[in-house]
Amino acid sequence: MALDLSYNKYSDVSYDEKERLFEECKADDRWSHVLYGCYECGICVAACPSARFYDFSPRIIAQAAAREDVDLVYTLMNDSVWDCSQCFSCDRCPRQNSPGQIITVMREVAVRNGLQTAKKALEGYGRIIYKIMSTGSQVSPDMLQPNAFPDWGGHVGEISDNLEVWRKALPPETLHTTETGWVVDDKTIIELYLIWHMTGVMDMIESIDEGLHMILVDVMEEKLEEAGYDVTFD
Amino acid sequence: MANQNILIIGGGPAGIEAAKGIAALGYKAILVEKRDRLGGTPDEAQYAALTPDFRDTDEALGEMMAPVLDNENVNILYNTLITGAEGSIGNFNVKALSLGKEIEIKAGAVIISTGFQHFDPGRETQKYGYYEHDDVITLTDAEKMLKAHNFVRPSNGEKPKRVCFIQCVGSRDRQIGNEYCSKVCCGIASKQSIEIRRLLPDCKVFIFYIDMRMYGYWENEIYWVAQEQHKVNYVKGMATEIVKKGDKLLVKGEDTTLRRPMEVPMDLVILSVGMEPSEGTKQMASVFGLKQNKYHFIETTGGVLDTVSTSVPGVFAAGAATGPADLEDSVSSAGLAAMKAIAAVRQSQKIPA
Numbered sequence: 001m002a003l004d005l006s007y008n009k010y011s012d013v014s015y016d017e018k019e020r021l022f023e024e025c026k027a028d029d030r031w032s033h034v035l036y037g038c039y040e041c042g043i044c045v046a047a048c049p050s051a052r053f054y055d056f057s058p059r060i061i062a063q064a065a066a067r068e069d070v071d072l073v074y075t076l077m078n079d080s081v082w083d084c085s086q087c088f089s090c091d092r093c094p095r096q097n098s099p100g101q102i103i104t105v106m107r108e109v110a111v112r113n114g115l116q117t118a119k120k121a122l123e124g125y126g127r128i129i130y131k132i133m134s135t136g137s138q139v140s141p142d143m144l145q146p147n148a149f150p151d152w153g154g155h156v157g158e159i160s161d162n163l164e165v166w167r168k169a170l171p172p173e174t175l176h177t178t179e180t181g182w183v184v185d186d187k188t189i190i191e192l193y194l195i196w197h198m199t200g201v202m203d204m205i206e207s208i209d210e211g212l213h214m215i216l217v218d219v220m221e222e223k224l225e226e227a228g229y230d231v232t233f234d
Numbered sequence: 235m236a237n238q239n240i241l242i243i244g245g246g247p248a249g250i251e252a253a254k255g256i257a258a259l260g261y262k263a264i265l266v267e268k269r270d271r272l273g274g275t276p277d278e279a280q281y282a283a284l285t286p287d288f289r290d291t292d293e294a295l296g297e298m299m300a301p302v303l304d305n306e307n308v309n310i311l312y313n314t315l316i317t318g319a320e321g322s323i324g325n326f327n328v329k330a331l332s333l334g335k336e337i338e339i340k341a342g343a344v345i346i347s348t349g350f351q352h353f354d355p356g357r358e359t360q361k362y363g364y365y366e367h368d369d370v371i372t373l374t375d376a377e378k379m380l381k382a383h384n385f386v387r388p389s390n391g392e393k394p395k396r397v398c399f400i401q402c403v404g405s406r407d408r409q410i411g412n413e414y415c416s417k418v419c420c421g422i423a424s425k426q427s428i429e430i431r432r433l434l435p436d437c438k439v440f441i442f443y444i445d446m447r448m449y450g451y452w453e454n455e456i457y458w459v460a461q462e463q464h465k466v467n468y469v470k471g472m473a474t475e476i477v478k479k480g481d482k483l484l485v486k487g488e489d490t491t492l493r494r495p496m497e498v499p500m501d502l503v504i505l506s507v508g509m510e511p512s513e514g515t516k517q518m519a520s521v522f523g524l525k526q527n528k529y530h531f532i533e534t535t536g537g538v539l540d541t542v543s544t545s546v547p548g549v550f551a552a553g554a555a556t557g558p559a560d561l562e563d564s565v566s567s568a569g570l571a572a573m574k575a576i577a578a579v580r581q582s583q584k585i586p587a
Contacts, residue, residue: 005494006494036461037461037462037468060491060492063491063492066461066462067468068467069467072492095458
């Protein structure tokens with residue numbers, strides 16, 4: 001679908017609210033290091049892999065932000081920012097802008113503020129977020145279910161039937177796992193939980209998916225308590 | 235015997251610089267100025283501050299002209315207009331009207347530094363409504379207000395909340411006939427936008443442009459500063475018309491890089507008018523029989539490697555008399571003209587009078 005840059009998109013949201021979100025972006029410590037002025041030259045678009053497949057333009061992100069176009073920034077925060085693959089190929093900007101990092105900040109503001117579009121964009125990632133945040137590894141062998149990746153072909157089913165055997169066939173003992181990609185030490189997982197807790201990641205999860213947050217909190221609080229930490233996620 | 239005096243016509247930055255150079259080298263300069271003071275257009279049009287360094291214009295010009303004001307090698311003739319010329323290199327006889335009296339000036343060489351005039355935005359078309367809307371002004375009108383530190387809407391005396399510049403008014407336009415870029419307007423608009431933002435921090439400033447031409451250090455000294463620190467909005471796209479809507483002006487154009495039409499309300503619109511040859515430049519070309527280019531600036535004959543020699547030996551042109559020029563160009567070409575004029579009178583000494 002073509003990127004809609006019309007002025008009246010999201011006209012139901014007040015200008016003050018859009019401005020509040022933009023000010024939150026600008027208040028981020030990274031903002032002034034990733035956004036200067038924009039020549040609107042398009043070198044970032046030329047380098048961008050996403051721009052070749054989607055109607056996505058890192059230039060428009062940078063120019064909207066540089067022009068402080070509050071309406072347009074709000075529009076992009078609800079649409080375009082989720083088309084970026086965060087590869088930072090756009091970092092070749094002659095003004096030293098980083099549209100990718102501008103997007104990082106805009107995404108975080110969108111998530112922190114629980115924008116519906118952010119929830120929708122991240123909906124499909126619930127399973128992966130649960131996996132990585134509860135176990136410390138993003139992809140696990142037991143995700144290989146016959147119906148999970150039909151495009152991988154029928155043999156996926158055979159593998160999942162005898163998963164433990166297949167995994168044992170791998171030489172490194174750290175890979176003899178099925179629920180995680182590799183053996184994750186308890187010490188590692190405790191540290192990850194503490195980092196996510198202290199850096200506000202858990203708050204961001206809560207603002208986009210309360211159910212997922214509840215499940216994660218149960219898992220984490222129990223493990224942290226066992227390890228002797230008195231941490232509450234509220 | 236050839237005359238060793240050098241006549242300089244026009245007492246703006248180029249003329250002052252040429253006179254300074256000639257005097258410093260021990261030759262006599264006769265500096266003719268039609269007004270009753272030196273300083274030329276930056277003084278007459280009341281420029282607030284110079285581009286790109288924001289130096290106070292009066293202070294900078296004062297410092298520049300001080301050495302020629304009290305200099306035994308410089309004879310300044312104020313309120314003087316050149317009316318005719320005959321002779322050739324080494325022996326020019328120039329007629330002038332000085333304070334209403336006819337006089338004759340003898341010189342071995344002549345430097346013409348009669349400069350430019352600002353494009354009149356009402357000259358060809360009324361599409362931007364310069365003479366129709368009080369709140370449509372030019373760079374020069376804006377400069378006067380900035381000099382007075384009183385930047386307001388002429389219609390009601392209130393401080394504007396939204397101001398835009400429209401670039402290339404009277405420049406780069408085949409229909410108007412001025413096909414050239416006036417060279418300085420991008421820089422001046424950017425400089426003024428910074429001054430406006432400093433004076434009125436709540437005022438949004440837009441610059442609608444075709445290309446931003448901020449060569450050399452103007453790039454990072456004014457363009458980047460305006461855009462990055464002062465959040466001036468540079469929008470690639472020209473306004474096609476301005477209409478009045480209630481108390482505001484509606485500027486219509488295209489936001490080309492966002493591929494969408496643009497209709498934005500403004501409190502004040504500043505037309506970035508370019509340069510045209512001044513009446514004095516056209517008159518001197520005619521008096522001395524100098525070739526002019528199709529825009530009526532004085533044509534220089536040496537291409538890019540000689541920017542001051544004209545079609546008449548012994549007559550040189552400096553500054554904006556030869557085409558759009560900024561102050562750096564003007565004083566640089568004036569220094570070159572002074573050097574070449576001295577060389578010309580020394581050379582012509584060998585020719586019997």
